[in-house]
Amino acid sequence: MRLAFYGSSLVSAYWNGAATYYRGLLRALAERGYQITFYEPDVYDRQKHRDIDPPSWCRVVVYDGTVEALKRVAQEAAKAEIVVKASGVGFEDELLLAEVMAAADSAALKIFWDVDAPATLAELKAAPDHSLRRALSSLDLVLTYGGGDPVVDAYRVLGARECVPIYNAVDPETHHPVPPDPRFAADLAFLGNRLPDREERVETFFLEPAQKLWQRRFLLGGSGWHDKSLSPNVAYIGHVPTADHNAFNTTPNAVLNISRASMAENGFSPATRVFEAAGAGACLITDYWEGIELFLKPGEEVLVARDGRDVAELMQKLTAAGAREIGERALRRVLAEHTYAHRAEEVDRVLRRAHRMEAAE
Structure with a gap:
């Protein structure tokens, strides 16, 4: 047709x-x-x-x-x-x-x-x-x-x-595991453009934990954040081309998904980032929204945070081996059910x- x-x-x-x-x-x-x-x-x-x-x-x-x-x-x-x-x-x-x-x-x-x-x-x-x-x-x-x-x-x-x-x-031909890239080395990375209905949530789920965990490395990608006040342990790299998304997701110990306010409030709205990260075998931390369990199993295939305090606690407990296991389980799940x-x-x-x-x- x-x-x-x-x-x-x-x-x-x-x-x-x-x-x-x-x-x-x-x-x-x-x-x-x-x-x-x-x-x-x-x-x-x-x-x-x-x-x-x-x-x-x-x-x-x-x-x-x-x-x-x-x-x-x-x-x-x-x-x-x-x-x-x-x-x-x-x-x-x-x-x-x-x-x-x-x-x-x-x-x-x-x-x-x-x-x-x-x-x-x-x-x-x-x-x-x-x-x-x-x-x-x-x-x-x-x-x-x-x-x-x-x-x-x-x-x-x-x-x-x-x-x-x-x-x-996920499109497995586009989003898949790749070798780590030193440009994206971090304990936690977030990729998203600066939008009015997301900025406050980025402050809560990403920037506030960064201030508390000053000894950890945070990485911020996306357009529009150049004049945002950031703590010294947050590296801002600007727009990340799609060709680099796999490395951006694979390299850090964990990556963060932050839904836009309207989608988080409604629920049942997994962002593309969720599947891009899972497709790359990344350990994903996502803000809570209703319906997440329909796509990935909390605690086993994805980590779920209700606020910045949860993000900080998850990061303090997360080991490299634990992050790798979560990413591997997420990859198997999306390839089996969510392509x-x-x-x-x-x-x-x-x-x-x-x-x-x-x-x-």
């Missing part, structure tokens, strides 16, 4: 946390026979910071960040049997949704794919006349980055016909069912 996907970016992970998700899932769908075209706007300097070339398994169309260019690429939706508009594209999202769905063939599956469902739902609840809220009943399907039953129930209340969470996973091949099988099943239902109406 021909799939037109309008998203933030496939070729650049720069200020684009959904890149890993898009790449892993769409590649796995392409391997199942889907013919995919990915449309992305040239905004936020993403094209200047490409970290992959356009892949052989997907046609990538980059369009100027103008309304005229947006309307032109939206017309190409008419050629597809499945049309997807993702959240957080970053340029005229509401207009893009309207133009793409208006151009889509009447027989095509029309899908909104939400890569930050808790935040989107909060926006919709605060704006009763939001264009996405008005459009939900005309769409065939809402797919989400995660969120579990709370997100499914909320979307149905707002008028969605069907909502299905498609969780993050993008597993997710693509689920998406394929959902799309084919929705297509049959559409044809029957």
Whole structure:
């Protein structure tokens, strides 16, 4: 089936946390026979910071960040049997949704794919006349980055016909164990861009433990932290290209996942970092969120912290051998149950069912 996907970016992970998700899932769908075209706007300097070339398994169309260019690429939706508009594209999202769905063939599956469902739902609840809220009943399907039953129930209340969470996973060809790299040597490392709904949690789960454990080495990666006050034992290395993510995860004794506030509050929303770290065989410490046990077993395959004090205590108890065992168990678990091949099988099943239902109406 021909799939037109309008998203933030496939070729650049720069200020684009959904890149890993898009790449892993769409590649796995392409391997199942889907013919995919990915449309992305040239905004936020993403094209200047490409970290992959356009892949052989997907046609990538980059369009100027103008309304005229947006309307032109939206017309190409008419050629597809499945049309997807993702959240957080970053340029005229509401207009893009309207133009793409208006151009889509009447027989095509029309899908909104939400890569930050808790935040989107909060926006919709605060704006009763939001264009996405008005459009939900005309769409065939809402797919989400995660969120579990709370997100499914909320979307149905707002008028969605069907909502299905498609969780993050690991692409073993992209994220896997590699030899340690001295650039990333640390007792605890955290990788994440500086965002308003994450910064306070980074202070609690990462910077405060660093102040208490002044004799330990901490490593901070990601964009936007250059003017943040850091204790002397925290090394800031800026943006970490995706080509270095495996070494970043493998080298430290442990790596930390800190969810954005909305995802932590909702639960059932494992970040890409969770699976990137597990896929590299890293020992992962994650902030607590409901549903973690559906993906990794706390205490055996992942360490869970409810606050900065927990992080500090876990680090004081964690040995190199213990960290290695946790990472090895996590790697076995994700390879057995949580690869993008597993997710693509689920998406394929959902799309084919929705297509049959559409044809029957």
